[in-house]
Amino acid sequence: MEMDPPPKMLASLTITILMMMMATSVALASSDAAVLEGQARALLDWKASLDNQSQRALHSWGNTSTPCNWRGITCGTGMHRHPLVIKGIFLQGMRLRGALESLNFSTLRTLTRLDLSHNLLAGSIPRSIEVLGELHALLLQGNQIRGSIPLGLGNLTKLHSLMLHENELSGEIPSQIGNMSSLVTLNLSSNHLVGHIPCEIGHMKHLVALDLSSNNLFGKIPSNIGGLTELTSLYLYSNKLSGQIPRELGYLLNFKDLQLGINTLSGSIPRNLHNLTKLTVLILWGNKLSGLIPQKIDYLSNLQYLSLGENILSGSIPNSIGNLTKLTTLSLRNNQLSGLIPQKIDYLSNLEYLSLGENILSGSIPNSIGNLTKLTTLSLRNNQLSGLIPQELEYLASLEYLDLSENILWGSIPNSIVNLTKLTILYLYNNKLSGHIPRELGRLVNLKDLELSINTLTGSIPNSIRNLTKLTTLYLDNNHISGHVPRELGRLVNLEVLYLGPNTLTGSIPNSIRNLTKLIDLYLFGNQLSGHIPRELDYLEKLEELDLSN
Numbered sequence: 001m002e003m004d005p006p007p008k009m010l011a012s013l014t015i016t017i018l019m020m021m022m023a024t025s026v027a028l029a030s031s032d033a034a035v036l037e038g039q040a041r042a043l044l045d046w047k048a049s050l051d052n053q054s055q056r057a058l059h060s061w062g063n064t065s066t067p068c069n070w071r072g073i074t075c076g077t078g079m080h081r082h083p084l085v086i087k088g089i090f091l092q093g094m095r096l097r098g099a100l101e102s103l104n105f106s107t108l109r110t111l112t113r114l115d116l117s118h119n120l121l122a123g124s125i126p127r128s129i130e131v132l133g134e135l136h137a138l139l140l141q142g143n144q145i146r147g148s149i150p151l152g153l154g155n156l157t158k159l160h161s162l163m164l165h166e167n168e169l170s171g172e173i174p175s176q177i178g179n180m181s182s183l184v185t186l187n188l189s190s191n192h193l194v195g196h197i198p199c200e201i202g203h204m205k206h207l208v209a210l211d212l213s214s215n216n217l218f219g220k221i222p223s224n225i226g227g228l229t230e231l232t233s234l235y236l237y238s239n240k241l242s243g244q245i246p247r248e249l250g251y252l253l254n255f256k257d258l259q260l261g262i263n264t265l266s267g268s269i270p271r272n273l274h275n276l277t278k279l280t281v282l283i284l285w286g287n288k289l290s291g292l293i294p295q296k297i298d299y300l301s302n303l304q305y306l307s308l309g310e311n312i313l314s315g316s317i318p319n320s321i322g323n324l325t326k327l328t329t330l331s332l333r334n335n336q337l338s339g340l341i342p343q344k345i346d347y348l349s350n351l352e353y354l355s356l357g358e359n360i361l362s363g364s365i366p367n368s369i370g371n372l373t374k375l376t377t378l379s380l381r382n383n384q385l386s387g388l389i390p391q392e393l394e395y396l397a398s399l400e401y402l403d404l405s406e407n408i409l410w411g412s413i414p415n416s417i418v419n420l421t422k423l424t425i426l427y428l429y430n431n432k433l434s435g436h437i438p439r440e441l442g443r444l445v446n447l448k449d450l451e452l453s454i455n456t457l458t459g460s461i462p463n464s465i466r467n468l469t470k471l472t473t474l475y476l477d478n479n480h481i482s483g484h485v486p487r488e489l490g491r492l493v494n495l496e497v498l499y500l501g502p503n504t505l506t507g508s509i510p511n512s513i514r515n516l517t518k519l520i521d522l523y524l525f526g527n528q529l530s531g532h533i534p535r536e537l538d539y540l541e542k543l544e545e546l547d548l549s550n
């Protein structure tokens with residue numbers, strides 16, 4: 001049986017150990033000083049490789065014995081709590097121009113943060129970066145870095161944050177990336193990456209945000225992304241991804257933001273997506289998704305932004321969509337949706353953007369649309385909507401963009417439309433609208449584009465049109481508008497396109513037309529205009545298309 005050593009021996013042993021520690025401490029301190037000076041020299045070498053303006057920006061970089069005071073450099077204690085080594089380089093947004101690979105990383109193993117984001121650095125990410133085993137954050141976004149992602153990045157197992165977005169990186173995403181098991185944020189968006197998304201990405205169990213958007217990635221979305229249970233944001237938009245949306249994404253119950261738009265994903269929207277009740281943003285826009293909009297979409301009660309447009313979804317819009325009362329944006333445009341606009345749409349009182357255009361919706365526009373008083377954009381264009389334009393539109397006082405064109409709406413344009421004084425775009429063309437153009441149209445002083453063509457409007461062009469001086473485009477053709485071409489048109493000095501025929505206008509072309517010096521297209525044909533063509537048209541230097549024939 002072993003016995004504890006007697007107290008005296010213990011004391012002398014302690015002293016010996018203490019002396020040994022002091023000795024190594026001195027050795028380490030001096031070697032640390034040498035380390036720091038070596039690090040300073042590596043940084044100075046890099047500085048010398050940068051352009052003159054960058055060197056001026058780094059003028060505090062000089063005395064190799066004090067790099068901890070240099071701009072953008074932070075130091076910390078080295079190993080065994082000995083001073084001092086370089087821990088951080090923070091040089092974001094300084095217009096530094098040069099190459100990353102001129103920085104000798106082998107002396108900088110103590111770095112925990114390297115932030116060179118938003119500079120003008122070119123060149124590639126050197127292989128030697130793999131020695132930075134202590135790195136927590138590598139932020140190189142917003143430069144002009146080329147070449148491929150080095151496999152050695154996989155060695156940086158302490159990395160939490162890897163930001164390489166907005167560069168010119170090419171090649172494939174190496175499967176070794178999955179070795180960065182501490183990664184929380186990975187942003188590779190806006191590069192030129194190709195190939196498949198490596199399924200090893202499913203090994204990074206701590207990932208919270210993953211952004212591979214705006215590259216040229218193809219193949220399927222790996223289903224084991226469904227194992228990244230801490231993920232809150234997944235952006236894969238603007239790639240060439242195909243196949244189905246893996247149903248495993250429906251397991252990621254922490255998802256807040258799922259953006260898969262502008263790919264070629266097909267199949268139907270997985271039904272279990274309704275489990276993602278924390279979602280605030282769901283963008284599947286611009287794919288080839290088919291089938292129905294999931295009936296239980298109402299479970300996503302935190303959704304603020306829902307965009308399913310530009311797919312081939314069919315069936316009707318589920319009435320339950322009315323439960324998504326936090327929605328500010330709803331786009332279902334350009335699908336094959338049929339049936340009625342859900343009556344419960346009036347519950348979406350936070351909507352600012354509503355686009356249901358380019359579907360085959362029928363029935364009338366519900367009056368309750370007038371409850372959506374925050375709307376700035378409303379497009380129902382190119383459906384089979386019939387009936388009257390609801391009077392209640394007048395309550396949409398924030399509306400800037402209103403497009404009801406290419407439907408089968410009848411009746412007259414409600415006079416109350418002139419209350420929508422923020423309108424810049426008003427498209428009502430290609431319907432069956434009759435009656436007069438509202439006399440007080442001139443109250444819509446912000447209009448830039450007014451298109452009422454291909455209806456059966458009668459009466460004359462209201463004089464108040466003189467007020468619409470911001471108009472660049474005015475289409476009134478293919479109606480039964482009569483009376484004179486008003487002199488007041490001469491006030492619309494920003495007009496570039498003016499279509500007034502065919503109609504049943506009479507009288508002569510007013511001289512005031514010479515004022516419209518920005519005019520490119522002028523169509524007056526198919527009217528009953530008399531008199532001679534005013535010489536003033538000679539003034540219209542930009543005119544490219546002119547048709548005055550009766």
Ligand SMILES: *[C@@H]1O[C@H](CO)[C@@H](O)[C@H](O)[C@H]1NC(C)=O
Binds near residue numbers: 052
């Ligand atoms: C940079 O500065 C050096 C010395 O100050 C000078 O010789 C050189 O011409 C400069 N280069 C440019 C591109 O301005």
Ligand SMILES: *[C@@H]1O[C@H](CO)[C@@H](O)[C@H](O)[C@H]1NC(C)=O
Binds near residue numbers: 063064065066
């Ligand atoms: C560098 O800094 C050290 C310590 O502050 C100082 O003693 C030395 O004189 C400086 N050297 C130069 C060339 O400025």
Ligand SMILES: *[C@@H]1O[C@H](CO)[C@@H](O)[C@H](O)[C@H]1NC(C)=O
Binds near residue numbers: 107
């Ligand atoms: C980088 O630094 C290390 C250590 O100081 C040195 O051995 C190596 O030669 C340097 N590499 C380059 C390319 O200068």
Ligand SMILES: *[C@@H]1O[C@H](CO)[C@@H](O)[C@H](O)[C@H]1NC(C)=O
Binds near residue numbers: 130152
């Ligand atoms: C990087 O990882 C590879 C494979 O695990 C290993 O062979 C290599 O030695 C590592 N490099 C460094 C600098 O640790």
Ligand SMILES: *[C@@H]1O[C@H](CO)[C@@H](O)[C@H](O)[C@H]1NC(C)=O
Binds near residue numbers: 175176179
């Ligand atoms: C790194 O990743 C590669 C490819 O995924 C794998 O083969 C290798 O074992 C990993 N290395 C380590 C050290 O985990």
Ligand SMILES: *[C@@H]1O[C@H](CO)[C@@H](O)[C@H](O)[C@H]1NC(C)=O
Binds near residue numbers: 187189210211233235
């Ligand atoms: C990636 O970076 C871009 C550009 O700064 C940013 O807009 C995007 O939100 C980032 N992605 C994630 C998932 O944070």
Ligand SMILES: *[C@@H]1O[C@H](CO)[C@@H](O)[C@H](O)[C@H]1NC(C)=O
Binds near residue numbers: 271272275
């Ligand atoms: C997710 O939805 C499916 C039905 O689509 C259901 O069976 C499952 O229990 C849900 N999972 C969770 C965790 O709520």
Ligand SMILES: *[C@@H]1O[C@H](CO)[C@@H](O)[C@H](O)[C@H]1NC(C)=O
Binds near residue numbers: 298320323
């Ligand atoms: C949707 O609203 C209806 C009543 O308007 C309600 O019965 C239903 O439970 C709601 N759905 C969810 C998922 O809350």
Ligand SMILES: *[C@@H]1O[C@H](CO)[C@@H](O)[C@H](O)[C@H]1NC(C)=O
Binds near residue numbers: 346347368371
């Ligand atoms: C819509 O407006 C009408 C009339 O103003 C009102 O009776 C109705 O309750 C509103 N609907 C909602 C869901 O607020």
Ligand SMILES: *[C@@H]1O[C@H](CO)[C@@H](O)[C@H](O)[C@H]1NC(C)=O
Binds near residue numbers: 394395416419
């Ligand atoms: C529309 O304008 C008229 C005339 O200015 C006004 O009487 C009416 O109250 C306005 N309607 C709304 C909903 O603001």
Ligand SMILES: *[C@@H]1O[C@H](CO)[C@@H](O)[C@H](O)[C@H]1NC(C)=O
Binds near residue numbers: 441442445464
């Ligand atoms: C023309 O616009 C002004 C505001 O700029 C407005 O007060 C006036 O009522 C408008 N005139 C007509 C005829 O709408």
Ligand SMILES: *[C@@H]1O[C@H](CO)[C@@H](O)[C@H](O)[C@H]1NC(C)=O
Binds near residue numbers: 487488491512
């Ligand atoms: C031509 O435009 C000017 C403003 O640029 C305006 O003052 C003038 O009244 C216009 N002439 C006619 C005939 O409308």
